[in-house]
Amino acid sequence: MVKVNVDMASSFIRAVLPRLACRHLKIGNNCNGRYLYGCNKRWVSSGSDLVQVEQDDSDNEIVVLKMNVKPVNACTAEFNNAMTKLIKDLDADEQSKGLILTSTLPNVFSAGLQLTALHGKSYDEIKEYFSTFQTMAHTLFTSRLATVAAINGHAIAGGCVIALCCEYRVMAEGKFHNGLNEVIVGIPMPAWVSAYTVYALGTNTAEKVILSGKKHTPREALQVGLVDQVVPPDDLIQVSKNILSDLIKVGDYPRRLSKERLRKELLMFSL
Ligand SMILES: CCCCCCCC/C=C\C/C=C/C(=O)SCCNC(=O)CCNC(=O)[C@H](O)C(C)(C)COP(=O)(O)OP(=O)(O)OC[C@H]1O[C@@H](n2cnc3c(N)ncnc32)[C@H](O)[C@@H]1OP(=O)(O)O
Numbered sequence: 001m002v003k004v005n006v007d008m009a010s011s012f013i014r015a016v017l018p019r020l021a022c023r024h025l026k027i028g029n030n031c032n033g034r035y036l037y038g039c040n041k042r043w044v045s046s047g048s049d050l051v052q053v054e055q056d057d058s059d060n061e062i063v064v065l066k067m068n069v070k071p072v073n074a075c076t077a078e079f080n081n082a083m084t085k086l087i088k089d090l091d092a093d094e095q096s097k098g099l100i101l102t103s104t105l106p107n108v109f110s111a112g113l114q115l116t117a118l119h120g121k122s123y124d125e126i127k128e129y130f131s132t133f134q135t136m137a138h139t140l141f142t143s144r145l146a147t148v149a150a151i152n153g154h155a156i157a158g159g160c161v162i163a164l165c166c167e168y169r170v171m172a173e174g175k176f177h178n179g180l181n182e183v184i185v186g187i188p189m190p191a192w193v194s195a196y197t198v199y200a201l202g203t204n205t206a207e208k209v210i211l212s213g214k215k216h217t218p219r220e221a222l223q224v225g226l227v228d229q230v231v232p233p234d235d236l237i238q239v240s241k242n243i244l245s246d247l248i249k250v251g252d253y254p255r256r257l258s259k260e261r262l263r264k265e266l267l268m269f270s271l
Pocket residue numbers: 008009010012013025027030071072074107108110111112113114115116130133154156157158159161181182185187188190193271
């Protein structure tokens with residue numbers, strides 16, 4: 001088990017993080033919160049269009065979730081909660097077998113945590129906000145569905161984490177970055193994010209990726225294993241669908257149980 005010095009973490013969240021986050025973005029407290037809503041699947045009732053839902057096939061086996069938090073898919077608490085609810089609903093729907101996660105925005109998959117959410121907030125509010133992100137990531141990581149991230153733009157920090165929660169990651173070619181820049185922003189990497197990264201990349205590469213805070217081009221992301229494939233932007237969704245179709249061909253029960261056994265150990269990590 002990883003030991004965490006809770007006092008140090010608390011004072012970091014309380015005293016340092018809000019200032020670092022806002023310095024990083026060069027912003028004040030400009031958190032503007034409301035977004036539109038709407039979805040087209042009967043069992044989805046998150047009440048939010050922060051994530052758009054599309055059924056991909058007549059059998060309802062494949063669902064495409066499109067993150068839709070303008071302008072950069074920063075993970076607001078509302079978004080995190082909507083994603084958690086959607087994935088849980090999909091997990092409970094026996095018809096659903098696979099999930100493609102992408103973005104409605106042309107150049108951004110996700111910019112990660114909503115840094116503005118940290119500004120001027122109390123310790124308890126910030127802690128609560130972090131936990132909505134962690135719950136969403138855990139829910140995606142352990143979903144019984146086959147999962148593919150179709151990374152159609154920048155995937156930074158928490159955005160990269162969301163992609164790492166998926167089983168397979170395809171990234172579009174382009175002037176985009178993909179990386180875990182938490183140490184640059186000033187956030188000590190939480191153990192659970194490190195554990196997910198080690199799971200996907202192996203220990204040695206994960207350490208280099210995390211401790212450098214480097215933002216990778218799609219080709220570099222492929223080299224270090226942050227993504228499994230790089231394709232022309234126009235092919236991104238079709239390639240993701242083909243991969244997902246192959247993944248869900250495997251018998252549902254053995255696949256689901258094996259995924260659970262592989263991934264559940266990592267849930268012991270928190271901060
Ligand atoms: C002991 C401590 C324990 C802590 C435990 C924490 C648990 C945390 C778990 C996981 C770690 C995750 C951490 C994070 O995710 S930190 C977030 C880091 N993200 C970034 O550094 C990305 C910053 N953004 C960018 O690099 C770029 O915006 C871009 C490449 C994504 C897109 O570039 P571009 O298209 O040029 O857009 P702009 O830069 O012009 O941005 C538009 C607009 O959006 C605002 N914005 C950008 N990113 C964020 C963000 N992450 N949160 C909130 N707002 C963001 C930007 O400020 C602009 O706003 P405007 O000026 O008002 O238009």
